[in-house]
Amino acid sequence: MLEELYSWVGQDMLFIIFTLSIYAGASVVHRHLASHPLLHPLPIAIVCIAGTLKKIGISYETYFQSVRFLHLLLGPAICLLAIPLYRQMGVLKRAPIAILISVTLGSVAAVLSALGILMALGPIKISLLASMAPKSVTTAVAMAIAERTGGVPALAAAFVISSGIVGAVVAPTLYAVIRVRDPLAMGLGIGTASHAIGTARALQISEVMGAASALAMALNAILTAVILPVLWTMFL
Amino acid sequence: MNTIAVVLLLYLVGEAIVRILMIPIPGSIIGLVVLFLYLLRRGRVSPALTSVGDPVLGAMPLFFIPAGVGLFEYGDLLGGIWPAVALAIVGSTLVGLVTTTLVMRLLAPSTLVAPSEAGSVSIAAAFGKGAEQPVGTPEPARARSTHRWQRRVFATGLIGALALVVAFPSSNSFPVAFDGYLRYVEPYLPRREMDEHKASANDAPLREINHALEEDREMLHSMQELIGRNTQAIGAIRTQLDIVEHRLSESNSLRSVEPHPTKDGTAQPQAVVKPVDAWPSRRACKGLPSSERVTMVEFAPHQDSLSATHMRRLDWVISLALDCPHSNVRVSSYADGVHARNAKLSSARGNLVADYLLQHGLNGARISLRHLGEHTLERLTPDERAHARNRRVIVSVEAMHLRRHTNVGGR
Numbered sequence: 001m002l003e004e005l006y007s008w009v010g011q012d013m014l015f016i017i018f019t020l021s022i023y024a025g026a027s028v029v030h031r032h033l034a035s036h037p038l039l040h041p042l043p044i045a046i047v048c049i050a051g052t053l054k055k056i057g058i059s060y061e062t063y064f065q066s067v068r069f070l071h072l073l074l075g076p077a078i079c080l081l082a083i084p085l086y087r088q089m090g091v092l093k094r095a096p097i098a099i100l101i102s103v104t105l106g107s108v109a110a111v112l113s114a115l116g117i118l119m120a121l122g123p124i125k126i127s128l129l130a131s132m133a134p135k136s137v138t139t140a141v142a143m144a145i146a147e148r149t150g151g152v153p154a155l156a157a158a159f160v161i162s163s164g165i166v167g168a169v170v171a172p173t174l175y176a177v178i179r180v181r182d183p184l185a186m187g188l189g190i191g192t193a194s195h196a197i198g199t200a201r202a203l204q205i206s207e208v209m210g211a212a213s214a215l216a217m218a219l220n221a222i223l224t225a226v227i228l229p230v231l232w233t234m235f236l
Numbered sequence: 237m238n239t240i241a242v243v244l245l246l247y248l249v250g251e252a253i254v255r256i257l258m259i260p261i262p263g264s265i266i267g268l269v270v271l272f273l274y275l276l277r278r279g280r281v282s283p284a285l286t287s288v289g290d291p292v293l294g295a296m297p298l299f300f301i302p303a304g305v306g307l308f309e310y311g312d313l314l315g316g317i318w319p320a321v322a323l324a325i326v327g328s329t330l331v332g333l334v335t336t337t338l339v340m341r342l343l344a345p346s347t348l349v350a351p352s353e354a355g356s357v358s359i360a361a362a363f364g365k366g367a368e369q370p371v372g373t374p375e376p377a378r379a380r381s382t383h384r385w386q387r388r389v390f391a392t393g394l395i396g397a398l399a400l401v402v403a404f405p406s407s408n409s410f411p412v413a414f415d416g417y418l419r420y421v422e423p424y425l426p427r428r429e430m431d432e433h434k435a436s437a438n439d440a441p442l443r444e445i446n447h448a449l450e451e452d453r454e455m456l457h458s459m460q461e462l463i464g465r466n467t468q469a470i471g472a473i474r475t476q477l478d479i480v481e482h483r484l485s486e487s488n489s490l491r492s493v494e495p496h497p498t499k500d501g502t503a504q505p506q507a508v509v510k511p512v513d514a515w516p517s518r519r520a521c522k523g524l525p526s527s528e529r530v531t532m533v534e535f536a537p538h539q540d541s542l543s544a545t546h547m548r549r550l551d552w553v554i555s556l557a558l559d560c561p562h563s564n565v566r567v568s569s570y571a572d573g574v575h576a577r578n579a580k581l582s583s584a585r586g587n588l589v590a591d592y593l594l595q596h597g598l599n600g601a602r603i604s605l606r607h608l609g610e611h612t613l614e615r616l617t618p619d620e621r622a623h624a625r626n627r628r629v630i631v632s633v634e635a636m637h638l639r640r641h642t643n644v645g646g647r
Contacts (some may be wrong), residue, residue, distance in 0.1 A: 023298050041285065042297040053647040055306070060309050064302050071302040073292070076247045079267035083289040086275040095246075098343035108337025114328035121320035128317075130322060136332050139303070140262030158310045159321070161303055163329045170326075171333055185340040200296035210293075216267070217333030218337065221265050 002056060015066035022048050040169050040201065078138070078196055081214040084203065090213035091184055103219045106192040110136040111228065127151055133232065135159040137224045138195045138217065145225060150234045151155060160195065167194025168201035187212025192220050239288045246271055298491060377420040454545075461548060465555070472559065540584055542592060550589065553631050554596050568606045569629045582629075589629050 005014055017127070026041035026048065053063055073194050085092070094101065114132050118124050130151030134142040139160045146156035171190045179187055183206055190198035191213030203210030239545075249270060251263030296585060314321055503635070557565050569586030590605045 001374045013326040019301055020298070020349055040297075042304065046307070047302065050305050054308075060306055061306060067302045072301050074299040075262070075267070076302075077249075077292050077296050078241050078262075078264035079243060079247050079250065079271055080289045080292055081266045082271035082275060083281055083285065084267070084293070085272055086281060089276075090390055095340075095344035098340060101343060102339035105339050108334045109335035110332030111326045113331040114324045117324040117327045118320060121323065122317070124317065124320070128321075131636060134320070135325065135328070138262055138265065140264070155310065157303070160309055161300065162322075163325045164300070166326050167333060170330065174330065174333060175337070178337070180337050180341060182337075182341060183273060184344075185337045186509065188340050189333040189335075191327045192336040194380060197297070197300050198462040199587035200293075200300070203293055203296065218265050218266045218268055218543055221261055225259070225261050 003193070004226040007200075011062075012066040014071060015063055018052075019045075019049060019067050019070065021214050027079055038173065039167055040165075042201075043165050045171060046165075052165055053230075074196070081199065081210075081217075082213040084207050085214050088208050091208050092211060092215055096182075099215065100219065102185075102188055103192050103216050105219050106189065106216075107136060107223055108227075108231075110193055110226075111231075128155070130232070132159055134224055135163045136193055136195065137221045141221045145228055148229050161197070163196030164194040167198045171198065171201070172205065183208040184212045188216040191216025195220070239284045242286060243271075287566050375384070458545070458548065459554065465552060468555070468559075540581060540588070542588060547588075547592070550592050550631065551596070554593060554598055555592075557598055557602065565598060566606065566632045567603060567629060568632070584628050589631060593631075 007136075009017070023041055023045045026044040029044070030036075030039050030041045046087035048054075049063075053060065053175070059148060111133050114135060115129055118129060118132055122215045127150055130149040131146045133149065133151070134145040134156060137145070137160070139157050142160045145151075146153050167190055171194070175181070175186050175189075180189075187202050187209035190202045190209070194201075195217045199213040202213035246267045249263075250265070250267030253266045253270075254261060254263045424584060553565065567586055567590050569582045569589075585606055587608055590603055593603055596599055
């Protein structure tokens with residue numbers, strides 16, 4: 001059955017079609033059926049795809065190899081975030097110092113709280129702590145930092161992606177709860193805590209928010225890459 | 237079309253800058269900065285760039301799916317500690333979100349965007365229902381009711397998440413303990429992690445000890461191999477000895493009969509000589525231990541020659557193949573995936589190994605060479621380290637009763 005499908009369009013194309021249609025389906029569900037922030041298409045699509053792969057017995061390696069194309073587009077897409085950043089310059093220019101300070105503090109708070117929770121919950125290996133620390137920055141930065149501080153890059157990447165998804169899903173609801181409506185502040189928060197995944201989400205909400213998020217993401221990546229290894233040697 | 241090429245080139249430029257400056261910041265972020273500076277200079281976003289940028293940015297969550305699906309690979313890896321990890325991720329993400337936002341509000345409360353500028357910014361618009369509403373702040377009453385509703389959902393979600401955290405470890409779906417994670421992760425750990433305690437990035441003595449240990453390991457490996465070969469040789473000698481003794485006893489019995497015929501003159505006992513020519517090799521093949529050591533070793537990046545270790549290993553293969561005349565040798569080369577250059581390199585390595593086997597007395601008809609390239613990979617992850625395990629050539633000797641693998645490479 002599966003082999004026959006392969007022979008029609010080839011395995012890679014088949015998985016790309018599969019991924020796109022699952023994502024499209026999740027988006028439709030998100031928009032028309034529930035339209036609820038906790039039902040973001042990304043986690044839904046991920047869970048559906050992972051479940052299906054398990055069901056039909058395809059390994060993640062095979063799947064990733066096939067849909068590598070989508071993964072490769074991530075880098076250029078992040079470059080393109082300069083467009084909303086430029087368009088929303090007017091808003092971002094208003095409080096440069098405040099932006100810098102809030103992103104720095106948010107970044108430090110995220111790192112410290114992650115380490116604090118882990119250490120409070122029991123004896124954790126130092127390599128795990130080092131993998132967890134850079135979890136709020138983009139995957140590539142996090143992997144590089146984790147490697148420098150003695151963590152496991154693959155694990156760091158997993159933590160980064162999951163905190164991105166958590167932030168993207170939870171942020172709108174969270175902001176409703178703490179009654180923040182300033183798109184600039186909201187975008188900065190999302191970008192600091194959940195990097196590119198959060199930025200993608202923020203862009204869907206509004207361009208100001210997306211631009212603020214992209215700015216916070218870039219700032220946080222640079223800050224964390226510079227500060228965290230230094231902090232790490234001081235802290236431990 | 238041109239714009240797509242330009243954007244991809246921009247990304248390339250970003251990566252190049254990262255390589256040149258050796259900074260731990262991804263090329264995509266540098267590309268972002270470069271494009272931003274360009275736009276500042278240019279003063280406007282060209283329609284062509286918009287026509288590429290907007291759809292791509294709109295589809296951005298899609299690009300995270302390949303990496304996101306991989307998250308499910310790590311469940312087993314983390315074993316018993318995953319609730320703590322999940323809690324830390326969720327908790328610290330919330331803390332980061334709230335801290336940044338509140339500090340920003342505190343420092344610059346005036347940045348609240350005026351309604352005219354707000355776009356679809358209002359909180360109601362952030363949630364799907366309000367998305368089609370006209371721009372502007374919603375009436376307070378409506379906003380409050382939205383808030384109540386949101387809070388209820390939020391509380392439900394929180395309780396649900398906690399319930400999941402409590403329920404899952406007891407359901408025994410993650411049987412691998414933390415030790416399993418550590419063992420799995422061991423090869424990827426940086427060198428200084430061999431010591432359990434903290435080690436700062438430039439801990440010279442530790443690194444030296446580590447280096448010494450590494451050398452010791454290499455030596456022990458070669459000794460182990462030597463012992464393995466000696467065992468084989470002993471096996472072969474023993475077989476030969478068996479044959480010689482067998483023949484000796486036969487000739488003895490013959491001699492004892494021939495020169496001194498039995499006194500009663502009955503017929504001499506017939507000496508039964510077994511056909512021994514096909515025998516020793518078969519015996520040597522069978523005599524090998526059934527579970528030979530499989531060593532995971534690879535080529536270093538860009539290495540295109542055989543090291544001493546490779547040659548030892550190949551010599552072992554040759555001696556095995558020569559011992560077993562009915563065996564075939566299969567050489568399979570693998571590449572670590574992404575680049576065509578790697579595929580070329582891997583087939584070159586395959587050829588190298590096959591040539592070595594040929595030059596050292598193995599009949600070419602018995603060697604089959606396969607370039608598997610990136611089609612059958614041992615491991616594939618976005619992680620560069622795992623790729624190292626794909627830089628290898630596998631040589632397998634297959635006989636009638638025998639199937640051995642040994643990986644040729646060097647670490």
